Amino acid sequence: MPPQPSLRHAATARTRDPPPVPPQVKARKRRSMWGFGRQRSGAAQSPCTAALIPFLATLFVASTLTFWLFTHPAGQALLRSLLEPNATRTGAFAPGNVGIGDSDEAASEPTASDALAGEERTRSDRGGGAEGGEGDGRAGEGERVGSGQGRSKAAATPASAFGSDSFLREGNATVPRILTFDLVKTYSHDSRAFTQGLLYVDHEASGGRSSGEGVFYESTGEYGRSTVREVDVATGEVLNSVAQSADVFGEGLALHRDKLYQLAWRVRTGLVYDRETLEPRGSFQHGMADGWGLSVLNESVMVGTDGSSTLFHLHSSSFKAVARVTVKDGGRRIPNLNELEVVGGLVWANVWQSNCIAAIHPDSGRVLAWLDLSELQRQASERSNQLGSPGFDVLNGIAWDSKRNRLFVTGKYWPLMFHINPRMAPLKATPQERLAELKLVRQRCQPVRQFFT
Incomplete structure (x- = not known):
């Protein structure tokens, strides 16, 4: 019979640590605890597994969808359509500003803007012409543009009606078209008006107050004179006018649902007026850091600028920014975007400190065409000198008559208002000549730097 252990030995035996558990067993226990271990056949699933796996899957799908909605262009477009159920899709362009008394059913001739919109839509449908940086200088002939099957006049207009039967390319990017213009008529303009915003309303929609050709609504700037x-x-007679307080520097102007919306410089607050009486109707807060240009893209969306290269899509009721688009030409940002006018679904923008207008695709931000109006600046300057008008300044002010396809332009302190007919400039004989011409236009039109931040 073996000897019995003493009491001391018995206590030591009871307090001794249990034998170590092998690491493989520990790992199996951890996996089983969280529900990720391999289940034995016929064993019930862990409650953690039943709750956690669907939760993680839902979280992954939701985060992926959110990222796509806010970063991908298609997602942003879908988000805008959900936020603005009555909005016209910006891919199917309407032929002008909505809400200014213009009828979409009015018969009209195709415009240069229509052709540019048609080109952009056709290229997108065929998957060509991705935007890129400056190419290697090589240019080639692109494919012929047909009329397409768009849901609007702009998209359905044959681009070939403007001689745009070929494209000029830099690398893999289609370069902007160069526009010229015919001067149709010259009107008088108040040389004391520091023009910041301009829009047109026809004679009938204005209540018959004009002498027959319609009226302009104009926003003028400078502190104490806005x-x-x-x-x-x-x-050119001023039929009605309302002055702002001395601390307001007036900026861009838009007309929507019989109300005028005026931006102001260096503030996020805009002013609202009744169109017929110009009586104040309150104010609004917008989603831009500064107020420069403003126009109506469709029934639910306005477009605005803050002096940078960003084109803001603003909800027409809340004025919150629902999208931000960077405006580029040849991979280069175009800052100093100023007064705006939507023409044929494209955004036409004055570029501050230049004599140029950029025709911009509202969704991609790509400059589709440049219009150099240096000749009009020269004529206005000569007239200003003849009148002895002080303070002659830069080109600024675009107004579009969508019923009669009339485009009006003027400038700050300009004594003249011009009715012009933009058209495609004749193509140069060789690709090298076309690229040289484009280079000169870009030197005149692209800003060297952004002046205000």
């Missing part, structure tokens, strides 16, 4: 005014097109 106004919103109604101006007779034919005579």
Whole structure:
């Protein structure tokens, strides 16, 4: 019979650590605890597994969808359509500003803007012409553009009607077209008006107050001199005017649902006026850091600028930014975007400190065309010198008559208002000549730097 252990030995035996558990067993226990271990056949699934796996799957799908909605262009477009159920899709362009008394059913001739919109839509449908940086200087002939099957006049207009039967390319990017213009008529303009915003309303929609050619609504700037005014097109006479307080520097102007919306410089607050009486109707807060240009893209979306290279899509009720698009030409940002006008679904923008207008695709931000108006600046300057008008300044102010396809342009302190007919410039004989011409236009039109931040 073996000897019995003493009490001391018995206590030591009871307090001794149990034998170590092998690491493989520990790992199996951890996996089983969280529900990720291999289940034995016929064993019930862990409650953690039943709850955690669907939760993680839902979280992954939700985060992926959110990232796509806010970063991918298609997702941003879908998000805008959900936020604005009554909005016209920006891919199917309407032929002008909505809400200014213009009828989409009015018969009209195709415009240069229509052709540019048609080109862009056709290229997108065929998957060509991705935007890129400056190419290697090689240029080639692109494919012919047909009329397409768009849901609007702009998209359905044959681009070939403007001689745009070939493309010029830099690398893999289609370069902007160069526009020229015909001067149709010259009108008088108040040389004391520091023009910041301009839009057109026809004679009938204005209540018959004009002398027959319609009226302009104009926003003028400078501290202590800012106004919103109604101006007779034919005579240049100011029919009605309301002045802002001395601390307001008036900026861009848009008309939506019979109300005028005026931006102000270096503030996020804009002012609202009744269109017929110009009586104040309150104010609004917008989603831009500064107020420069403003126009109506469709029933639910306005476009605005803050002096940078960003084109803001603003909800027309809340004025919150629902999208931000960077405007580029040849891979280069185009800052100093100023007064805006939507023409044929494209955004036409004055570029501050230049004599140029950029025709911009509202969704991609790509400059589709440049229009150099240096000749009009020269004529206005000569007239200003003849009149002895002080303070002659830069080109600024675009107004579009969508019923009669009339484009009006003027400038700050300009004594003249011009009715012009933009058209495609004749193509140069060789690709090298076309690239040289484009280089000169870009030197005149692309800003060297952004002046305000």
